[in-house]
Amino acid sequence: MATRAEDFPDEAVDVCIRTMTYADLQQVMAVELSAYPHPWTVGIFRDCIRVGYNCWVATLQDRIIGYGIVMLAADEAHVLNLCVSPDYQRRGVGREMLQHLTRRAQLSDIDMILLEVRRSNQAAIDLYHDEGFHELGVRKNYYPADEGREDAIILARYLPKIDPGSDPGISPQIPTNN
Numbered sequence: 001m002a003t004r005a006e007d008f009p010d011e012a013v014d015v016c017i018r019t020m021t022y023a024d025l026q027q028v029m030a031v032e033l034s035a036y037p038h039p040w041t042v043g044i045f046r047d048c049i050r051v052g053y054n055c056w057v058a059t060l061q062d063r064i065i066g067y068g069i070v071m072l073a074a075d076e077a078h079v080l081n082l083c084v085s086p087d088y089q090r091r092g093v094g095r096e097m098l099q100h101l102t103r104r105a106q107l108s109d110i111d112m113i114l115l116e117v118r119r120s121n122q123a124a125i126d127l128y129h130d131e132g133f134h135e136l137g138v139r140k141n142y143y144p145a146d147e148g149r150e151d152a153i154i155l156a157r158y159l160p161k162i163d164p165g166s167d168p169g170i171s172p173q174i175p176t177n178n
């Protein structure tokens with residue numbers, strides 16, 4: 001049975017978050033194309049899985065409605081993509097995925113999580129500020145835009161150390177995708 005946004009009239013939806021696999025890429029691309037004016041190609045997602053970035057999907061009744069991709073490098077986690085299907089936006093899914101990515105980074109002993117966001121993307125900027133991110137700087141002309149290029153704001157959040165044993169629900173080892 002297809003999952004439709006109108007079948008979930010309540011504001012919040014209760015998603016499962018699991019590792020992204022190659023088999024998910026058709027659904028992931030459908031969300032990507034619907035959510036971004038300048039979407040990634042399927043090849044970029046494939047490469048992210050292949051090189052072992054942390055790639056997660058949020059599912060609702062087995063249908064993918066969001067995803068997050070993080071590259072871990074030394075003591076930093078870099079969020080490369082965070083996206084929720086427009087049909088399911090503003091129901092807490094983006095926040096839940098961001099908190100999941102952050103928690104996973106903390107469990108890997110990461111000190112800082114950072115990302116770039118378009119200067120014009122106020123919805124995402126509000127989410128990141130709400131989750132404790134602050135501005136580190138600007139990358140001029142970082143993104144393609146309908147006319148010319150657009151600046152990226154670099155946002156970061158420093159992560160306090162946590163005891164992996166304090167969260168029995170999450171293994172301290174972040175699985176790689178292959």
Ligand SMILES: CC(C)(COP(=O)(O)OP(=O)(O)OC[C@H]1O[C@@H](n2cnc3c(N)ncnc32)[C@H](O)[C@@H]1OP(=O)(O)O)[C@@H](O)C(=O)NCCC(=O)NCCS
Binds near residue numbers: 082089116118126
């Ligand atoms: C940014 C994005 C991931 C947020 O996901 P979401 O599931 O819609 O967000 P949530 O429902 O978890 O909202 C969390 C907070 O984000 C902010 N927010 C989200 N959508 C917003 C909007 N349209 N306008 C203003 N603030 C918004 C609010 O602070 C919100 O908290 P609140 O609902 O308590 O006010 C989603 O809008 C998206 O996928 N956009 C397209 C892709 C994208 O731009 N990704 C970010 C790349 S850096």
